[in-house]
Amino acid sequence: MxxxxxxxxxxxxxxxxxxxxxxxxxxxxxxxxxxxxxxxxxxxxxxxxxxxxxxxxxxxxxxxxxxxxxxxxxxxxxxxxxxxxxxxxxxxxxxxxxxxxxxxxxxxxxxxxxxxxxxxxxxxxxLETVLLSIYNHDSAVASAASRMTLAADGRPCIEMGSRRTHEEAAVAAARAAYVAGFGSTSNLAARARYGVPSAGTSAHSFTLLHDTEEQAFRAQVESLGKGTTLLVDTYDIAEAVRLGVEVAGPELGAVRIDSGDLGVLAVAVREQLDELGAKDTRIIVTSDLDEYAIAALAAAPVDGYGVGTQLVTGSGHPTCxxxxxxxxxxxxxxxxxxxxxxxxxxxxxxxRKYALRRRDRRGRAEAEVIGIGTPPVDDGDDRPxxxxxxxxxxxxxxxxxxxxxxxxxxxxxxxxxxxxxxxxxxxxxxxxxx
Incomplete structure (x- = not known):
């Protein structure tokens, strides 16, 4: 967009x-x-x-x-x-x-x-204060986001921290996370202002609104299609997964787990989905994730991560x-x-400074070289x-x-x-x- x-x-x-x-x-x-x-x-x-x-x-x-x-x-x-x-x-x-x-x-x-x-x-x-304000905030978020996408190793990450920070900081955070590899955001203002793709389906309140979990799932699937993501940890996860596949069939897009031991639960849910014939249904996990939690889930059958609080606060370092x-x-x-x-x-x-990234013959960075007053000499493999x-x-x-x-x-x-x-x-x- x-x-x-x-x-x-x-x-x-x-x-x-x-x-x-x-x-x-x-x-x-x-x-x-x-x-x-x-x-x-x-x-x-x-x-x-x-x-x-x-x-x-x-x-x-x-x-x-x-x-x-x-x-x-x-x-x-x-x-x-x-x-x-x-x-x-x-x-x-x-x-x-x-x-x-x-x-x-x-x-x-x-x-x-x-x-x-x-x-x-x-x-x-x-210009001092406004430049520092923007660079310090956005670079803190991007630096954390980069570590998270690195830990995710190709699995998609969704930014969903709007409710954990100032409303305008949330928009800037979504933009910064996108720069550092996050694939989408829950924030619609970031979509409108910067073209960051947005994503989202439902929260626990939607399930609790209905008399039964099955009713909630049927309403969501009928409205949003079989490719939607169903939140399965409102009550009993195993029963919710069974209901989700029953309602949407093996074409169910994804299930989301938002609590508990995510690694253990992901293994159990993956086995259950496969037994039910939903082999292509993805597993998305959320719940106070940071780069360390994402790295710990590397061996788990997780297909994507939703990250909120730790991302928009720079994962412990909200300023650079x-x-x-x-x-x-x-x-x-x-x-x-x-x-x-x-x-x-x-x-x-x-x-006055000048800078280049010194690289070896394979293109691997070796040093940050900063010239004072005059540009440093490029040895042939460097990058301004x-x-x-x-x-x-x-x-x-x-x-x-x-x-x-x-x-x-x-x-x-x-x-x-x-x-x-x-x-x-x-x-x-x-x-x-x-």
Whole structure:
């Protein structure tokens, strides 16, 4: 299904922090606001001993930059926040700079320069909060989703976490999960906005609504067809499976198990379905799954997974810890000067960055190589990572969501085999500055 639109058209200018605007006011007053500046959005580390992360939210970030405007309603909300001079400047705000970044679906590692924003200080600093908000949330979901689809090993995964998070976060989570390999979502807003395929049949309340489980199954099959998925754990699973095949016949599409020891139950249900002649009826499991539970079910006769809470909360890591730092600014001679934060536990590396993925002759990734000031030398097997996203204020990096899905698979497949391990460990490849 084609998305209706990638953008709501509403201003994103208030999706920011108060101090972004007070910094702007002081910079305007002090005369430094128009200094050419380079900001970098990057992770200092990977969360929780994970081997890699996945970039997501790039398309949403581009929409946010395009919609970052201070109309009359937005300016009225800033009364008392900044002075009149600043309000006048904001009324004419447009981002005129450049943004380079890792494209959506790409794997990332510690210190990867995921987005590089080049403009005046005044224009670029205002984008800090909204970009961090989008990248941190969507990449956390995509990173968890990638581990889940890796553990699923080709079996389809369905995103169904809308009821476990903020209503707008649910839409973004469905999109991010799709980028990282989930095949569908339960969220209809994600279907409408982004074209993510949606799926779903019934909940326990539908069975409980009817006088008998058989009545519920017959109503569902008559309405949705024999290929539907019947929820079989409201009462007795074995009896429900028997009724399901009796009602729909061997053409029954699938049964869903939402409680109990899923691995043991899947074996018993598979045997029962086969005995009843429903050899093609699939088994879908749900119930607080994460990548570890999915991996534990690898040997079970499970045909698909429905994942909710753990997915939309990043499977224990709801943010990626990305930061947005000034790494270079115009000096007195007009040239860029590297700048960096030097505090003990939050060190950043100054200078405009360039990045490539170093690969061996077989195309297997060996390192994340980051050049400071100049691009690192490609030894012939390497892959540049930064692409233009915004040029002179115009969005140039939009792409279909399917392109991000394909990129994610290719990027993950070129990583060392250690990424398949769910155990905590070091990043799959080192980050090298040159």
């Amino acid at each position: 084609a998305p209706v639109t990638e953008s709501t058209g509403a201003s994103t200018a208030l999706l920011t922090d108060h101090y972004e605007l007070t910094m702007l006011q002081a910079a305007l007053e002090g005369g430094a606001a128009q200094r050419r500046s380079v900001f970098e959005l990057f992770p200092r580390r990977l969360p929780g001993g994970r081997r890699y992360g996945v970039v997501a939210g790039v398309g949403r970030a581009l929409d946010a930059i395009e919609a970052f405007r201070f109309d009359d309603v937005t300016l009225a909300a800033l009364d008392g926040v900044v002075d009149d001079r600043t309000l006048t400047w904001l009324a004419g705000y447009r981002f005129h700079g450049d943004v380079w970044g890792y494209p959506e679906g790409e794997a990332y590692f510690p210190q990867s320069p995921l987005a590089i924003v080049e403009s005046t200080f005044a224009e670029a600093v205002l 810890g990305f930061v947005y730092k000034l790494v270079a600014r115009e000096g007195e001679d007009g040239e860029l000067v590297s700048v960096a934060k030097k505090s003990a536990d939050k060190v950043s590396v100054g200078g 990572l930064l692409v233009p996203l915004v040029r002179d204020g115009e969005i140039v990096g939009r792409e279909p969501l399917e392109a991000a899905r394909e990129r994610h698979v290719a990027s993950r497949d070129e990583l060392p085999i250690t990424v398949r391990s769910m155990a905590k460990g070091d990043p799959a490849i080192p980050t090298i500055f040159v």
